[in-house]
Amino acid sequence: MARIGVDEWVAESDQRTEGYRGRASPLVAAWDRVPPAARILLLAVGLAVFPLTTGSDFVLRVGINTLLLAILALGLNVVVGWAGLLDLGYIAFYGFGAYTYALLSSEQLGIHLPTPLAVLIVLVACALLGLLLGLPSRRLLGDYLAIVTLFFGQIFVELVVNLDAVTGGPSGIAGVDPFVLLGFEFLTPRDYYYLTAGAAVIVTLVLYLIGESRTGRAWRAVREDPLAAEMMTMPVNLLKLKAFALGSAIAGLAGSIFAAVQIGVFPRNFETPFLILIYAAVILGGAGSLAGAILGAVVVSVSLELLRDADQATVLFYGLLLAGLLARVRPWRKLAAVLGGTIALGLALHAIAAAVWPEAVAGTPQATGALGDALDAWLVLPEGATTAGNIGFVVLVAAIILFTQVRERTRTLLLVPVIYLAAFVWEARLVQEPSVTRQLLLGALLVVVMISRPRGLLGSERKEIV
Template structure:
């Protein structure tokens, strides 16, 4: 096609109204230095972003010599890989695949079988890893075959069943016709680290997590990102998107709809299996329950939060959720996350207006007064220890009794939800007034209930943040705006 711009010689063309005619103009008109910056940034090619991102990521070990931090970094890269894989199926293919993590498990188990003492096979990683990627792709195709005529709910059920099947097989695989294949619930142990050219890539260096795996994971990530990016910008990638938008129209264009669905399944599965090899090589052991619903939900969260369909989006989603889940493990850190999230929510609701100052000041005052009054009535009401230790003003602000009656956690938690719902029903003025005690109640519930049960609290906080973000940005952080055809 010619690159020259064809100018219509005739008058206003068919259907070209003024709004549409000025569309291009309006876009570039986004004013000021910020607008210029945005246009500049949009012009930066994708690979430059990738290089920049990888460079930034590879600096992490320089900032912290802690094995824990490096380990979290490694896990985050694994999550980024999983999110990229799930994005192919869900974001591009538009297929609700609830069996995704089974492919991750298949990759991990396959590596464990091909590189451990279990069967005495020790394939070099340069052989076993490509083999496992191919295996993942094939199993993805096989699962896709019976599912290809299914869509929506039905597909979800079949894939969910597949995940359950994987669980059952691995859990009971220690007695498959008298043979021990998977080690059953005890999993497979003593798996080789990655090894090539006669060298092992060690996991622990003087008892600390070796940074080499982190870099290997980053290389894996770069490979997968580039490969998927190329696929997405090929004819197949565009066909996937058109299939997701309108399957019937896609079929009427002559696209092989079923084959395209199978391909999406297969690409996602191969990516997950690839990631699985890294997981097994690093941990040295695999267990069935690693590859189950919690992981599935976390990866879905990343994809949805970041923006299903957008590669930078789902990577960002993993980059946020994975460290966040780690932060929420520790009461001291999760407390910071919680109060920042509440503060962020209030700021978003009121912007930086006088109301914001009013609510903040009133809530602070309310807390100190409530604390003082409670302390005056009975010492024990404020004598409780803050979980994880909290000093400073917070200790004099939130009431933490030394002993909680059994009904208090339930009533306060359910009460908080009820009050929250009630607030959405009352007029704005009343809501503003009631918001102050509600915020305080939230803090009370947090300190007295949630922090006592940190594991559920983790997921509840994540869920609340997710809901809030979905209201603010329904398409995820970097998701494409939906364009509806009217």
């Protein structure tokens, strides 16, 4: 065909540059070549093999929490990633599912339904509640929908706290029955791990099949352009309701399992911070991608778990710092200069401080082993340096802002003291308070990923404008 006309040339030029960009691209490209059936098999096998590598109940519990987060992320992906509805009340469906299961399987109301029946009721109830929220919301767009659903989530927690007679109020419902399926009673973390893994695989498979069906296509069309979708025979309002109902039912499934795993439900389990984690998983993985939702859940859940422990958190902190330098600082000469400069600065400061004012180096870093010894010899760290740490933190934030504003040359020079200051603040302050620090670090991780891969880890590239 003759290549006449500018548009053909532009299209071909786009085609050439289209596709995989960035450092992680070979991996993503390889992943895209794996056929869908093989991916789901890979997931199932991976999840089945994982418990064989560990005998620790703690690790299995982390696995269960990760899988629950993955199921929730998959369900949220239907609403947010496919149908494009910004639902900030999603957590309420998780809570509603958990509470419904607990009420149907505990002494709270004296009801003990068989597990399959209880779960079925939970799924239907959650889907209906999804419809109920969807009905008034289906005509709301974007921000308006977000606000309405956010209130819905808040109202749920308030109701649960205040309806003591039914929900047990702030002290929740304890003594929830375990799952019993086909005569098998799920008791140990290992049992529940396999149960949750099975649920996650089934949810993934079901969503994959729906995503490829006419309904999945219609949801994506509604996300892209509701008006055009309506003009192209798609009943937009009904499709939105369907997305709400399916997403809610999936959240309800996760809720039932959660109630049985925890042997109880409490209002605090269903507050906004956890909603943010589900969103983080979906967005980090790449909205619209099933594999992305699972990967996002794994990254979020595992990094939060690693950050719980001060030693691991320290390794992660210095590891990320080093990885960041290795990835971003070029040419190699400059990288070597920055690393060498940082080490030299530390050793020099440490030597001077030790000679002039020995108390200034009296503190010991949190890390143990070789890393701890190296840090001890490198970092000026007084005993109990809380105030100095606080001041350092403020200065660090200011320095980072300054760092992003100055010119390339100055930035390289500034890099050395900033790293040193960051290490000081880490040791003096952050590592002492893991609960705050892990939120901070997770936030930093999200920022870094979203800057380097705005579409998320496995999401496809998106364009919002024509």
